[in-house]
Amino acid sequence: MSTQEQIKLWARQLGFDDCRIAPARRASHADDYVDWIEDGRHGDMAWLERNPERRSDPRIVLPGCKAVICLAINYYPGDQPAEGMDYRIARYAWNDDYHDLIEKRLKQLCRQLETLGGQHKPYVDTGPVLERDFASDAGLGWNGKSTMQIHRKLGTWFFLAEILTTLPLQADEAFGDHCGKCVACIDACPTAAITAPRRLDARRCISYLTIENKGPIPEEFREAMGNRIYGCDDCLDACPWNRFARTAREASFLARKEIFGHHLRDFLGLDDVAFNKLFQKSPIKRIKRARFLRNVCVALGNVGGPSDLPALEMAAKDPDPLIAEHAHWAIAQIQRKTGPASS
Ligand code: SF4
Ligand code: SF4
Known part of the structure; x- marks a missing residue:
């Protein structure tokens, strides 16, 4: 068995669904990446501005680096987490x-x-590596027009990691x-955030707006x-390559019932303690209560009705101005659609 085959066997035994190897060289989209940052299309994700050269070249991160081992792990949890839910959460969460x-x-x-x-340096998301370029070089997949x-x-339902x-x-x-000629992901985007094939304006992207963005959601995107x-998940869901997707083997990627089965x-009603308990070990915990309730208020403004107004009126009195402002917006939206609540 060759060294490559041995490594791929170990990766499979550890539960990775694919493992391929790319040469260590400067990432093919390193210059595009710098342009993207200089145009400000990364929004407030300031950490992406740091060390663009390190991020682009594994030989700077690990002197003597000769190869990038690219790994994929399927996280597809299926179609619907629960019946009749009035909210949506991206599948990876x-x-x-x-x-x-x-x-x-x-x-x-x-x-x-x-x-x-030899020496080895592992990365999942956090490291200074333009990981999608190396995954493409390794033939793990390709950089889709959605930028994923x-x-x-x-299909689109996997996490990438590298060594x-x-x-x-x-x-x-x-x-x-x-x-090919497919543009399904571009057509599916509710905010036109994919401005051209493989060009994402993060400032328009709902993933960015609901997760990374620490401030108010700009009003122009709230209804969308x-x-x-x-x-x-819209640009991911739209991809025809998902026709081969299978449910993840890893149980900890399947829907956790405590997160679903609620009304928006x-x-x-979550205070900090209840929020942290509900989202223990979940990526959602990372955005903390205020940003999460901000998002909930926007969703209620879009899909809620008069029965949601008492909860929103409580939220409008929240000492955190981020929550209060979005609750006021949601109340106005519901009243605009249904008329003022009778007192
Ligand atoms: S995640 Fe949603 S908002 Fe962002 S680019 Fe994809 S479809 Fe558009
Ligand atoms: S939906 Fe998938 S196949 Fe179609 S353009 Fe987008 S990434 Fe490519």
Whole structure:
């Protein structure tokens, strides 16, 4: 068995659904990335501005780096978390934060790599690596017009992780672009955030607006948010390559029942303690109560009715101005659609 085959076998045994190898070189979209940052299309995600060269070249991050081991893990939790829900959450957040689980597996794989010699550096999301470029180079998938990596079997529903290594591994061949004439993801975007194929204006993207954005949701995007309270899957859902997607093997990616089965307005009753308990280990906990309730208020303004007004009126008195302002907006939206509540 070659070294490459041995590593792929270890990856499969650790629960990764795919493992391929890219050469260590400057990322192919490094210049586009710098343009994207200079245009300000990354919004307030200031950490993306730091060290663009390190982010683009694994040889700067790990001197002597020869290869990037690219790994994919399927997280597809299925279609519907529960019947009759009045809110939507991006699928990757239906249960536990994936970072912990993947980091543990990456560290285990690094320990196995150490038996082969060399140095190894694992990354999942957090590291300075333009990971989609390396995944494309490795033939794991290709950079779709949505800007997301598309896998020929897993479609859009997978997490990417990498290990930079000084081992001189034989690289796999790229798979090429298989979007063809399709523009389904661009057409599906409710806020026209994909401004051209493979061009995302994060400031218009509901994922960014509901998760990364710390301030108010700009009014021009509030109605387009619909009932999404954390992230958005529309450009992923639209991709025809999802026809091969299968439910994840990993139980901790499947819908956690405590997060579903509520009414939107129930979330407005969460104080900090209850919020942290409900979203324990969930990625949603990261945005904290104020941003989450901000999102809930917008969703209620879009899909709520008169029965939601008492909860919104309480939220409008919240000492946190972010929650209060969005609650006032939601009340006005509902009253505009249904007329003022009778006293
Ligand atoms: S996540 Fe939603 S808002 Fe963002 S680009 Fe995709 S479809 Fe558009
Ligand atoms: S929806 Fe179509 S254009 Fe968009 S990433 Fe998928 S195949 Fe490519």
